[in-house]
Amino acid sequence: MTNGARDENVTLEALCRGDVRTCARLLTRIERGEEAVIPLLQALYRAGGNGRVIGVTGPPGAGKSSLISCLIGAWRRRGLRVAVLAIDPSSPFTGGAVLGDRLRMVEHGCDDGVFIRSMASRGQLGGLARAAGDALTVLEAMPWDVILVETVGVGQNETDIMRHAAVVVLLQTPLGGDEVQAVKAGIIEIGDVYVVNKSDHPAADRTCRQLREMIARGSRLRPDRDWQPPVIKTQAHLGVGVAELVDAIDGCFAHQNADPEAARRYMSDRARHRIGEILRDRLDRRLRSGDEGWLEGSIEPVVSREKDPYTVVAEMLSRL
């Protein structure tokens, strides 16, 4: 056995045991895009699939992190071990970031049954980080019962989370806009459970009504899915509505488990998306590696319109 393979086995065993330090170091290497971790990720994928992956998404300041803190508490009281992957945006100018999700989860800071990792989006646009898929491969091979993924604060179009999480919790606030916002396409369609947080606001009931109407209309578009997403009112800072939310998430998982055909469909969708994601990533790297100069040479003719970008891409693909 080579040294590399032996190290890999040691790492694999440590992760399967739930070793947090090994996990943290590996996530950093994944974020750096180290190709050397791929054999390990291959083994982890085959060993993985543990834990329920739940996505939490919604606009900035809606209360995603605070609500996640409540959810962690509820699951910890049932003895479940919880991992959180919390993503915040990177600056498009400097690449820097202020990752401010963990501070809302301060009460779980000393709990051995909780792992929280903040991650900067590093230019990824779908609401997650490029490393999120691989990070989930790691977390799903570890003994976490629940894996929560918090997206960046989203706008209308960041729907990647639905390809990574079995259940998506979509947060809105009572000031999310009028009924026209609720009929638009995009992220508003992807919730499995809808939450109206800050529900002490007088407009909360109106927001709930609009969401319910949207869900009722939307169910005709997805006849393959007979799950009726519930709408739940919460006040994350007080823990109001959290028990109902936990029940709704459990209910959604129970519903999925009761329909093996639908579960299989979701798993194939997820695998298909993951393969596409890795393919694009690898392609991107192959094309960039050592070819910067060549690409530079192709830019000027495209700017002056002597050449078109389609030809450049065809040339790049033919070099693979």
Next chain:
Amino acid sequence: MSAGQGKKVIVSMIGLDGHTTGGEIVARILRDAGIEVVYLGCNQTPEMIVRAAIQEDVDLIGISSHASNYGQIVSLVELLKRNGAEDVPVVCGGNVPKHQARLLIEKGVAAVFPPGSGADSIIRFVLGNARGATAGLCVNGEGIA
């Protein structure tokens, strides 16, 4: 690409220190230098900060101190050592008297930045001393005099 690319640090208050403005400004200064900052805010015990440092795999810890809580900063340094994370330097900033700053340095704090420290000197120190930084850039204790 910024100089801080790929570096990740914690900025936190410690104990009951509720003075957040300094920490938030430093978090932003570091962000603008391309660094990823895990901002922990207030009410963090040394143990929580050590756990966060391990889980987040950070390269440096910055503590904003405006509440004479030097004992807790020393506890943090000791706790990092006990957890095999002594390669993560602890930097402190705030209205720390000079004799206290010297004591903190003696106890293993990498640097103390008093009021009036320039953004450039903070960034230079962080980039030069964060875990994995290129040797030779180190300017230990800068800002103390």
